[in-house]
Amino acid sequence: xxxxxxxxxxxxxxxxxxxxxxxxxxxxxxxxxxxxxxxxxxxxxxxxxxxxxxxxxxxxxxxxxxxxxxxxxxxxxxxxxxxxxxxxxxxxxxxxxxxxxxxxxxxxxxxxxxxxxxxxxxxxxxxxxxxxxxxxxxxxxxxxxxxxxxxxxxxxxxxxxxxxxxxxxxxxxxxxxxxxxxxxxxxxxxxxxxxxxxxxxxxxxxxxxxxxxxxxxxxxxxxxxxxxxxxxxxxxxxxxxxxxxxxxxxxxxxxxxxxxxxxxxxxxxxxxxxxxxxxxxxxxxxxxxxxxxxxxxxxxxxxxxxxxxxxxxxxxxxxxxxx
Numbered sequence: 001x002x003x004x005x006x007x008x009x010x011x012x013x014x015x016x017x018x019x020x021x022x023x024x025x026x027x028x029x030x031x032x033x034x035x036x037x038x039x040x041x042x043x044x045x046x047x048x049x050x051x052x053x054x055x056x057x058x059x060x061x062x063x064x065x066x067x068x069x070x071x072x073x074x075x076x077x078x079x080x081x082x083x084x085x086x087x088x089x090x091x092x093x094x095x096x097x098x099x100x101x102x103x104x105x106x107x108x109x110x111x112x113x114x115x116x117x118x119x120x121x122x123x124x125x126x127x128x129x130x131x132x133x134x135x136x137x138x139x140x141x142x143x144x145x146x147x148x149x150x151x152x153x154x155x156x157x158x159x160x161x162x163x164x165x166x167x168x169x170x171x172x173x174x175x176x177x178x179x180x181x182x183x184x185x186x187x188x189x190x191x192x193x194x195x196x197x198x199x200x201x202x203x204x205x206x207x208x209x210x211x212x213x214x215x216x217x218x219x220x221x222x223x224x225x226x227x228x229x230x231x232x233x234x235x236x237x238x239x240x241x242x243x244x245x246x247x248x249x250x251x252x253x254x255x256x257x258x259x260x261x262x263x264x265x266x267x268x269x270x271x272x273x274x275x276x277x278x279x280x281x282x283x284x285x286x287x288x289x290x291x292x293x294x295x296x297x298x299x300x301x302x303x304x305x306x307x308x309x310x311x312x313x314x315x316x317x318x319x320x321x322x323x
Contacts, residue, residue, distance in 0.1 A: 002133075005125040009114060010138040010145045018229050022265050031272070032279040033221055035167050036112055036139050040224045044116040046217040048090050055209045057202070058163050061313040062193050063092060069306045069315075070100035076303050076317050077189055082106040082154040085161075086140060086180060091120045093161045097191070098128060106132040106154065110146060112139045143179040156188040163195035163313070166250070166284040170294065173284075177298035181320050190300060190318040197285040198312055200244045207242035207251050207283075215240035218253055221280055231265050241277070244285075253281040288314055 024032045038047070051059035066073075079102040085094055088109040098104055107124060111117040114137040121135035138146055150156075158180050165173050180190060197203075207214055218240045222233035238255040245252050254277035263270040272278075286294070291314070292302050300318035307314045 002122060002125045004129060004131060005121060005133045005135065007118065007121070008134065008136045008138075008149060010136065010142050018266075021225060021229055022268065025265065025270055025278070026268070030279050031270075031277070033225060035221075035281040037224050037228070038217065038221050038281070039111075039113045039116075040220075040227075041113055041115045043217060043220050043224065044090075044113045046213060046220060049213050050209070050217060051090070051092075053209045053211065053213065055205045056214075057206055057312050058193075058195050059092070061308050061310075062161060062163075062315065063096060065306050065308055065313065065315050066093060066096045066100060070096070072304050072306055072317065073097065073100040073191070074102050077101060077157055077191075078155045079103050080105045080155065081157045081189075082108060082151065083157050083159060084108045084110070084150065084183065085159040086110055087112070087160065087162075087164050088117065088120060091123055094124065094159065095127070097159060098124075098131070101157070104131065104157075106134070106151075108134045108136065108150065110136045110138055110140075112137070140176060140179075143183060147183045150183060152185065156184045158184050158188070158190040158192075160190065161193040163193050163283065165192060166195055166286070167282060168284070169282070170284075173294060174298045177295065177300065181299045184320050186320060186322060188320045189303075190316075190320065192295075192316050192318065194288075194291050194314045194316060195283065195285050196307070196311060196314050197249060197287055200246075202312070203244050203251055203285060204242065207253060208240075212240075214242065218242075218255060218280055222255070229266060231270075232263055237261060238278075248282075249285055251281075251283040251285070252279065253283075254279050291316065 050056050083104050088111040109121050117135050125133040219235040222235050237258050241254045241256050257272045257276050259274050261272045295318050299321050301321055303319050304317040
């Protein structure tokens with residue numbers, strides 16, 4: 001029992017989730033799986049390994065920016081605030097951020113992977129014993145449920161690191177930012193990490209590492225789907241593919257079928273042809289100006305923009321406008 005830790009678990013409607021998975025796999029234009037299904041316990045561990053790879057610059061660069069430009073967080077953001085991390089993942093970034101902020105009073109950690117979330121929340125609660133820690137198991141589509149346990153009267157700072165915003169289309173990203181805005185409230189703040197568009201070779205290399213960990217991470221989504229809906233995907237029958245889509249300004253990850261397959265999905269057999277793909281993730285890449293415009297259209301004003309020397313990654317400090 002840890003005195004400064006409270007745990008909440010908002011379970012999804014499993015039947016609705018199953019229907020969504022099957023519907024996406026039956027899509028006649030492009031079979032797909034929502035990238036939120038990457039993050040079971042094994043997937044979360046694999047992503048931690050990816051974040052330490054030489055080729056995968058986003059995590060390393062974001063940590064470097066927080067450390068080297070921590071004065072900006074203290075100078076621009078309020079004291080004694082509640083910090084809400086949307087999609088917390090590992091603790092590396094939040095530890096640096098909590099140390100950079102002025103006397104944060106509360107940390108609210110939101111993540112889809114329950115086991116991973118609890119381990120990390122306990123670690124933070126022990127490391128910062130004066131901090132009130134809340135761990136919420138939920139995905140980012142459950143903002144209405146999340147808002148019920150957040151104090152409306154506290155000064156809030158949202159934290160959305162890791163360029164996760166890139167996983168969403170422009171309209172989805174705008175809706176998500178507006179959802180964050182409702183939780184944070186007027187005159188609150190949002191710190192958000194954005195992967196900046198750069199040389200295609202650098203971006204593609206980050207998703208095709210030499211050790212094959214990203215490939216393992218991509219294929220593991222099928223193991224998670226098997227557990228969820230009782231399907232019979234064999235990961236050996238798929239290969240990992242990631243490339244930069246010039247037209248849509250995004251990295252796309254796919255699983256390519258090595259052969260013709262019939263895969264049972266409850267009462268339905270899914271036919272996949274040799275060479276056909278299942279689209280598992282997008283990672284949109286922005287220019288600094290493009291993202292600033294998106295933030296403004298979603299109800300935020302830029303108060304600072306922090307980047308590294310190579311301009312590979314950016315952290316925006318945003319202020320919520322209006323109600």
